[in-house]
Amino acid sequence: MAEAEGEHRRSRAQYALQTERVSLFVAATLVLLFFVGGFYAILQGKEIVGLVSLVAVLATLATAFIVGKRANTEIAIAEANGEKSDDTETARGESSGVVEEEK
Secondary structure, eight states: OHHHHHHHHHHHHHHHHHHHHHHHHHHHHHHHHHHHHHHHHHHTTOHHHHHHHHHHHHHHHHHHHHHHHHHHHHHHHHHHTTOOOHHHHHHHTOOOSOOOOOO
């Protein structure tokens, strides 16, 4: 029973990792598309549309970086204090549930 649960947990973790990789690829493709599109719009004489596109891309990247950095810092502080929060468990793919053995 425990072996089957362990295998299931590993398969779920592998699926989550694959999903994360695909999500990052799609996000990077969209950012690149909007970035190139912004430059293209500027070259075609649509300065306002191009600048809005470029500013939106840069603001999105900056926001994602800041939020990610803050989350990582909070997790590191919690670990340094010996605390184990739900965020730490989620970031590491650990389950917060208690597994009960059958007798």
